[in-house]
Amino acid sequence: MKSRTKTSVGGDTVREMMRVAGIGDIAAVEELGDGEFNTAYKVTAAGGCYVVKIAPAPGADVLTYEKNLMATELAVYDLISRQTDVRVPKVLYRSSAVIGSPWYVMEYLPGKPLTKARLTRAQRRNVMFELGRSAAKINALTNDAFGYMQNGLKPSWKEAYNDMVSAVLADADRLRVRVPRREKILRLIGRNAGVLEEVAQARLIHFDLWKGNIFVGESGTLEGIIDTERAMWGDFYGEFVNLDFFGNFGRNTAFIEGYNSVAGEKIALNASTIKRMNLMRLYLALVIFTEADTRTGKSGGVYLFKKVFARLLMHKAFKALKHKDGA
Numbered sequence: 001m002k003s004r005t006k007t008s009v010g011g012d013t014v015r016e017m018m019r020v021a022g023i024g025d026i027a028a029v030e031e032l033g034d035g036e037f038n039t040a041y042k043v044t045a046a047g048g049c050y051v052v053k054i055a056p057a058p059g060a061d062v063l064t065y066e067k068n069l070m071a072t073e074l075a076v077y078d079l080i081s082r083q084t085d086v087r088v089p090k091v092l093y094r095s096s097a098v099i100g101s102p103w104y105v106m107e108y109l110p111g112k113p114l115t116k117a118r119l120t121r122a123q124r125r126n127v128m129f130e131l132g133r134s135a136a137k138i139n140a141l142t143n144d145a146f147g148y149m150q151n152g153l154k155p156s157w158k159e160a161y162n163d164m165v166s167a168v169l170a171d172a173d174r175l176r177v178r179v180p181r182r183e184k185i186l187r188l189i190g191r192n193a194g195v196l197e198e199v200a201q202a203r204l205i206h207f208d209l210w211k212g213n214i215f216v217g218e219s220g221t222l223e224g225i226i227d228t229e230r231a232m233w234g235d236f237y238g239e240f241v242n243l244d245f246f247g248n249f250g251r252n253t254a255f256i257e258g259y260n261s262v263a264g265e266k267i268a269l270n271a272s273t274i275k276r277m278n279l280m281r282l283y284l285a286l287v288i289f290t291e292a293d294t295r296t297g298k299s300g301g302v303y304l305f306k307k308v309f310a311r312l313l314m315h316k317a318f319k320a321l322k323h324k325d326g327a
Contacts, residue, residue, distance in 0.1 A: 002296065004061065005061075005066075007055065007101045008039055013098065015029065017099070021092065021095070023047060023093075026044070027046070028044040029042075032051070037062075038054060038070070039053070040054070042108060048108070052103060053103060055102040056101065057100070058100065058101065064171055066291075069150065073227070076231040077228055080228070084137040084138065086225065087109075087223065089109055109224045110215070110217065111221075113211065114212070115211045127216050129255065131225075132256060133258040134225060136258070136260075138206055139236040140203070141203065142204070143204070145160075146232075146233050146234055147160035147232060147233060147234070148232045156196075160232075165189065165286065168283070175293045176293075177290050179290070188317075188321045189279065191321070195275045195276050196235070202234065203236040204231060205238050206230070206231050241284055245281075247281070275321060279317070281320075282317035282318075289314075292306035
């Protein structure tokens with residue numbers, strides 16, 4: 001898709017970038033159009049297939065947490081590959097040469113995104129079980145502080161969460177985005193802030209485990225997970241929001257079984273943890289609602305979809321956070 005944050009370059013430029021990376025004999029260069037923040041190209045060469053990913057140009061209008069996002073993505077890929085057996089793409093080269101924006105080359109994962117896979121019910125259940133195991137292994141990585149690596153960490157999850165919300169609201173003000181029900185959002189966050197204090201351990205969360213970032217094989221095997229750029233040190237219940245945007249996560253029994261089969265701290269859905277999930281759902285809604293204005297401007301199908309989708313997320317979170325049991 002077209003986006004103001006993307007840094008598009010021609011095929012000859014991609015070939016030059018690959019030459020700098022030490023990879024030659026390029027047969028084909030194809031832009032991958034699914035992303036909306038970075039630009040990605042599939043490169044077919046004599047040695048195999050690769051992906052070149054390019055960050056927004058310096059000075060691009062992005063949200064606060066999106067600054068230096070590629071550095072976070074690479075750091076998290078490195079953490080996961082060194083400290084777990086979770087399959088993520090192998091990063092082969094990184095640079096800012098040739099184009100002035102940060103970019104890197106990684107291996108091209110086999111399979112296809114789960115959004116495009118045609119699987120049987122049993123195969124899909126197997127993918128969810130294995131994804132649960134992988135998520136648990138990622139969430140097992142811990143830190144002494146909370147928040148986005150690129151924005152500075154906080155000593156508690158409550159401080160980090162409030163800082164994240166304040167940052168995206170400040171972005172909205174800067175972009176002249178009128179956030180709906182702003183006072184209600186702040187009131188609900190304040191009323192439910194006590195559950196944030198329950199989070200004693202900062203855990204690595206991918207925070208973008210939607211089906212488009214999950215690669216699967218034809219036989220229903222989990223081939224890998226991509227796009228770690230949204231990762232943070234936070235509450236591991238926040239990991240599950242992108243798996244089910246509208247609150248039916250408890251029905252994903254295969255994922256929960258897989259997760260709990262290897263996790264030290266297991267998933268236990270109750271009033272407090274459901275509220276913690278919905279506070280992250282509310283934060284995600286704020287991000288999506290605000291980022292729309294940095295992608296395509298204030299018009300068009302993508303812009304309208306993001307605004308409607310964010311409002312639906314907000315509505316779901318509002319209902320949950322108003323109830324004592326979080327349901």
